[in-house]
Amino acid sequence: MMKDILEIAEKNPQYRHLLFSRGFLFTDAAVDATAFPFYGTWKEIGVCNYQLLVHPELNCYIAATSDITAVLIGHVYNPFDGLYNEKEILEKYLEAQDRLSYYNEWTGLFTLIVISDDRVEVFGDCAGMQSNWYACINAHFYLSSHAQLIGDICRLPQTDYAKKMQHYRFWKMYGVFFPGDISQFEDVFRLVPNHILSLSCAEHTCKLTRFYPFRDLEKVTSKEEYDRVISKIAEILHETMRLISEKWDHPSISMTGGMDSKTTLACANGLYDQFRYYSYISMYGDKPDADAAAKIADAIGVEHKTYVISENNEDFADLPIIRSILEHNLGDIGSVNDNDVRKRLYFLNTGAVSLEVKSWVSEIGRANYYKKFGFRKMPHRLSARQMTTMYKFFSYNRLSAHKTDKIFREYIQKTAFDAIYNFDASDMYLWEMRYGGWGGLKITAEHRISYDITIPYNNRLLMELFLRLPLEKRIADIPHYDVIRKMNPMIDRLGITVTNYNETERRMHCERIYYLVNTHLPF
Known part of the structure; x- marks a missing residue:
C-alpha cells in the first residue's frame, strides 16, 4: 500500500x-x-x-x-x-x-x-x-x-x-x-x-x-420554555449563517430535501443574497433530493444549480490515481464508491464550489437511533454489545463480534462513557462514536479534498439546546419543523421532505430485529 x-x-x-x-x-x-x-x-x-x-x-x-x-x-x-x-x-x-x-x-x-x-x-x-x-x-x-x-x-x-x-x-x-x-x-x-x-x-x-457533559441537562418541561429554546436555536443558527456570509466570499449551501438542509436554509433568511445554492446528481439516489432542492429554491426565490455528474468513469482523467489517493487518505481500509470518486474529481476539476455549507451534525439532536430501530425507549446506558450492534452488522461472524465487544468495553472505560449524567446514551454514541468516528473521517479525508467545508451545527452549546427538548418531539423532528416555521414558513408550507432511501419502514423493522437478537445473544 x-x-x-x-x-x-x-x-x-x-x-x-x-x-x-x-x-x-x-x-x-x-x-x-x-x-x-x-x-x-x-x-x-x-x-x-x-x-x-x-x-x-x-x-x-x-x-x-x-x-x-x-x-x-x-x-x-x-x-x-x-x-x-x-x-x-x-x-x-x-x-x-x-x-x-x-x-x-x-x-x-x-x-x-x-x-x-x-x-x-x-x-x-x-x-x-x-x-x-x-x-x-x-x-x-x-x-x-x-x-x-x-x-x-x-x-x-x-x-x-x-x-x-x-x-x-x-x-x-x-x-x-x-x-x-x-x-x-x-x-x-x-x-x-x-x-x-x-x-x-x-x-x-x-x-x-x-470534560463534557459536566452536569445534568435541564430538560424542557413547559411550552413557554420550549418556545424560548426554539427561539434561541433559531437565533444562534441565524447568527451562524451571518458569520459564514461575512467570513467567506461566495459560500455555497448544499441543498437537499432533507430536514437538516431545510433548517439551514430557513435560518439563512434575510441573507439569501450572500450565498450560492447547489445540489448534485452523481447516482440515481441523489435525484429526489436535487429535485426537491430545486423546488424549494424556486419557492423562496434563490438561484439554484444542480450539477449532473457523469456516471461513466471514463469521462474523468486519472480517476484510478485519484481513487488511490482518496483511499490512502482514508487509511487504506476499504474502497471508495465510484460515484464518490467521480464527485470529488468533478468539483476538483470545475472549481464550482469553494466552500460548502454542510448540514451534518444536526442529526445529533434528532434522536437518530430511536428512528433507526423504531424504539420509543433506549437503554439508559449502553453495554459494549449494544455498541457493537449499533456499529456494524455481525451475523455469523461471532469471533469479530466478540473482539469488537472487547474494544467497546475498553472504549467505555477510557472515555468514561457511563459518566454522561442524564444525557441520552444513544445520542452521545451518535455524537462521539458515529459522527466523531465515521463522520470526521469522511469529512477530513475524503470530502475536503475537493473544497473546504463548514458545518453550522458543529457547536456544543447549540447541540445541548436540541438535546434539552422533549424526546418525543425530537423523534418526530418537531423542533426542526418549528425552527423552519419560525425562520421561513414558506419552506414549511411546501410540504417537501425527502427521506433517505435507506430509511424505510421495512429497513427499520429489519434493523430492530437485528438489534434485539444480537444484543441478547449469549455468544
Whole structure:
C-alpha cells in the first residue's frame, strides 16, 4: 500500500497536493518536510519544542501568554460573541477567565493545541469533524488530522483486526471506520469529541479526559420554555449563517430535501443574497433530493444549480490515481464508491464550489437511533454489545463480534462513557462514536479534498439546546419543523421532505430485529 502510493506520488507530482489535503502534523520528532507526503509544500512552523506541518490549504494561528502557547488549526467563528477572525478569537481565549467555557462557544472545523512547560493539551471541534489522531511512538508524540499520515511517517503495519475487518462481508455496511477510538494501527488513537487529550512531556504518556457533559441537562418541561429554546436555536443558527456570509466570499449551501438542509436554509433568511445554492446528481439516489432542492429554491426565490455528474468513469482523467489517493487518505481500509470518486474529481476539476455549507451534525439532536430501530425507549446506558450492534452488522461472524465487544468495553472505560449524567446514551454514541468516528473521517479525508467545508451545527452549546427538548418531539423532528416555521414558513408550507432511501419502514423493522437478537445473544 505504502509502496503503491509512493510510486503514484513520484510519477504524478501534479497530484501531490491531494495527499492528506487540508491536513496537519504536530510532533516532537524530526520529520523531513521535503519528503513524502509533504514535498516541501506544507507550511513548516516551529512551536516551542515541536514541529508543525500544515497543508497549504489549511490555516493555522498562534498566540501566546507568558506561560502558555495556543495553536489553532482550521477555522473558527463564534455565534455567541459575533467574532469570526481566528486571531481575535484566540487572543480572547487566552484572556478568558474560563477558557473552557469560551472554547465551548465555538463553531467550525478545528484543532486547538495548548502548550505549557510540562504539558500539551489538545481539543477538537464539537463533533470531531476535523479528525485528530494521536500516538506516542518511540518516545515521540504525534498528532495529525489523518491516522494514515502517522502510519506513513512511522512505517506502521495494520493490525490483524483491521485486516480481518476489511475482508468481512458487511464491512462497508454503516460506513467504513473502526469501533471505539482505535485506528488501523496498534498505537494510533482518535481524539473522541468532548474529551481533552493531555500529553505529559516528561513521561511521554497520553491521557484522555472527559470534560463534557459536566452536569445534568435541564430538560424542557413547559411550552413557554420550549418556545424560548426554539427561539434561541433559531437565533444562534441565524447568527451562524451571518458569520459564514461575512467570513467567506461566495459560500455555497448544499441543498437537499432533507430536514437538516431545510433548517439551514430557513435560518439563512434575510441573507439569501450572500450565498450560492447547489445540489448534485452523481447516482440515481441523489435525484429526489436535487429535485426537491430545486423546488424549494424556486419557492423562496434563490438561484439554484444542480450539477449532473457523469456516471461513466471514463469521462474523468486519472480517476484510478485519484481513487488511490482518496483511499490512502482514508487509511487504506476499504474502497471508495465510484460515484464518490467521480464527485470529488468533478468539483476538483470545475472549481464550482469553494466552500460548502454542510448540514451534518444536526442529526445529533434528532434522536437518530430511536428512528433507526423504531424504539420509543433506549437503554439508559449502553453495554459494549449494544455498541457493537449499533456499529456494524455481525451475523455469523461471532469471533469479530466478540473482539469488537472487547474494544467497546475498553472504549467505555477510557472515555468514561457511563459518566454522561442524564444525557441520552444513544445520542452521545451518535455524537462521539458515529459522527466523531465515521463522520470526521469522511469529512477530513475524503470530502475536503475537493473544497473546504463548514458545518453550522458543529457547536456544543447549540447541540445541548436540541438535546434539552422533549424526546418525543425530537423523534418526530418537531423542533426542526418549528425552527423552519419560525425562520421561513414558506419552506414549511411546501410540504417537501425527502427521506433517505435507506430509511424505510421495512429497513427499520429489519434493523430492530437485528438489534434485539444480537444484543441478547449469549455468544
